[in-house]
Amino acid sequence: MKKLDSLTRAIRQCQKGNNDGFTWMLHEYGSRLYSYFFRITGSKTEAEDLLQDLFVKLLEKIQIYQHDGRFENWLFRVAANLARDRGRQKKRAINTVSQFRNEENQENLLNQMEANQLTPPQLFEQTQQHDRLQKALMQLSPGDREIIMLRHFGNLSFNEIAETLDISIGTALSKVHRGLKKLRNIMVQYEK
Amino acid sequence: MKNKNNEINELIEQLSLPPQQAREIIRDIQQGDQLLNQASHPEPPEHLIRRIEQSLPQQHPRTVWLKTVRRIAAVLMIGLTLALVSQWEKIHSPDSSSNQSNIPATRSDTDIFDDELNIWDLALIQQAQEQNVDDMLYSEILILWEDLNGEADNISKINPSTENPQQYLKTASVMRTMPTERIVVSGKNEFLQAT
Numbered sequence: 471m472k473k474l475d476s477l478t479r480a481i482r483q484c485q486k487g488n489n490d491g492f493t494w495m496l497h498e499y500g501s502r503l504y505s506y507f508f509r510i511t512g513s514k515t516e517a518e519d520l521l522q523d524l525f526v527k528l529l530e531k532i533q534i535y536q537h538d539g540r541f542e543n544w545l546f547r548v549a550a551n552l553a554r555d556r557g558r559q560k561k562r563a564i565n566t567v568s569q570f571r572n573e574e575n576q577e578n579l580l581n582q583m584e585a586n587q588l589t590p591p592q593l594f595e596q597t598q599q600h601d602r603l604q605k606a607l608m609q610l611s612p613g614d615r616e617i618i619m620l621r622h623f624g625n626l627s628f629n630e631i632a633e634t635l636d637i638s639i640g641t642a643l644s645k646v647h648r649g650l651k652k653l654r655n656i657m658v659q660y661e662k
Numbered sequence: 663m664k665n666k667n668n669e670i671n672e673l674i675e676q677l678s679l680p681p682q683q684a685r686e687i688i689r690d691i692q693q694g695d696q697l698l699n700q701a702s703h704p705e706p707p708e709h710l711i712r713r714i715e716q717s718l719p720q721q722h723p724r725t726v727w728l729k730t731v732r733r734i735a736a737v738l739m740i741g742l743t744l745a746l747v748s749q750w751e752k753i754h755s756p757d758s759s760s761n762q763s764n765i766p767a768t769r770s771d772t773d774i775f776d777d778e779l780n781i782w783d784l785a786l787i788q789q790a791q792e793q794n795v796d797d798m799l800y801s802e803i804l805i806l807w808e809d810l811n812g813e814a815d816n817i818s819k820i821n822p823s824t825e826n827p828q829q830y831l832k833t834a835s836v837m838r839t840m841p842t843e844r845i846v847v848s849g850k851n852e853f854l855q856a857t
Contacts, residue, residue: 489718492718493715493718496711496714496715497711500706500711500714501703501705501706504704504705504706504710505703505704505705508703508704509703514704517704517706518706518707518710521706521710521714522710522713522714522717525714525717525718526717529718533729603697603698603701618694618698621666622695622698623703627669628669628670628673639673639676639677640677643670643673643674643677643687646691646694647687647690647691649694650690650691650693650694650695650697651690651694653694653697654690654693654694654697657697
C-alpha cells in the first residue's frame with residue numbers, strides 16, 4: 471500500500487516535471503531493469519546504455535501514461551521495446567558469453583565481495599553460478615530469453631506478454647515453458 | 663509466486679490441455695522459476711545511477727520547454743483558426759453591408775429627439791464628406807432648390823455658417839432618407855425668415 475502510494479506520488483511528480491519522481495523510480499526499479507537488460511543482452515555496456523536510454527524515454531512517455539495500477543508492466547514493456555529497437559538498429563548478434571566472462575567476472579567478484587560480505591569461496595560459488603546462468607541463457611533463442619526475462623523481472627502475466635510481443639497467449643505459454651525447460655536442462659548439465 | 667502458479671493453472675484450464683501435458687508444463691515452469699529466483703542478478707553500478715541522476719535535470723527542462731512551446735503553438739493555431747472563421751463569416755454574412763455602418767438605414771422624423779437628430783446629422787455630414795455623392799440626386803435637389811429659392815448661392819443667406827453652398831446641398835442629397843422636399847421647403851422657410 472505504502473509502495474503504491476509512493477509510486478502514485480512519483481508518477482505525479484514525474485508528470486509535473488519534478489525530478490524527485492524519476493529519482494525514486496531509478497532507485498525502485500533500476501536494479502530490476504538493469505538485470506533485465508543485462509540478462510537479455512549479456513553485456514554490461516549494453517545494459518548501462520539501455521538503462522540510461524530508458525530513463526530518457528521515460529521523461530517523454532510518462533507524460534502520456536495513465537496510471538491504472540500496472541506501472542511495472544508498462545515500464546517493462548517500454549524496456550522490452552527499447553531493447554528490441556536497439557537490437558534491430560545494431561543488427562548484431564548477441565554474442566556475450568565471452569564478453570561477459572572477460573568484462574564482468576573480475577569486476578563483479580570484487581563488487582560482490584564488498585557488497586555482500588561473502589567469503590571468497592562463497593563468492594566464487596555464486597559467481598560460478600551467475601556465470602553458468604548467463605551462459606545457459608545465452609544458449610536460448612533471443613525470443614525465448616526475452617519472454618522469460620519479461621516474466622521474471624517485469625512480472626508480466628502471460629496475457630501481458632502476449633500483448634507486448636503481439637503473439638497469442640498459447641504461444642506465450644509454450645515459449646515460456648520451452649525456454650525454462652531448456653534453461654534448466656542446460657544448468658543441470660553444467661552441474662554434472 | 664502463488665499468483666504466477668494460479669495464472670498458469672487458469673491458463674492451462676482455459677486452453678483445455680490434456681492432464682499429462684498440463685502437469686508437465688506446470689512442473690517445468692515452476693522449476694524454471696525456482697532456478698531464476700535462486701540466482702543472483704547483477705546490480706547497476708553506482709556510477710551509472712549517478713550518471714542517470716545527473717542527466718535528469720539537464721534533460722527535463724528541455725522536455726518541459728518543448729511541451730510549453732507545443733502548447734503555445736496549439737493555442738495560437740486555435741486562435742488563428744477562430745479569427746479566420748470569424749472574419750470569413752463577417753465577409754460572407756448577408757447582413758454584412760448593413761453592419762458596416764452604425765448609421766440606421768432609415769430615418770424617421772417621429773420618435774427621434776432633436777439632440778439625436780443633430781448627432782445623426784453630424785454623422786451623416788461626416789459620412790457625406792467621405793462618400794461620393796449621387797450626381798443624379800444632387801442635380802435633382804439643385805433644380806428643386808433653384809425653382810423655389812432662386813440661385814444656389816443664396817443658401818449662404820439661409821445658413822450663414824455654410825461657406826460652401828454646393829457642399830451643403832451635396833450633404834443634403836446624401837441624406838437620402840430625408841424627403842428632398844423637406845430640405846427644400848425648410849430651406850425656403852429659413853430663406854424667407856432671413857430676408
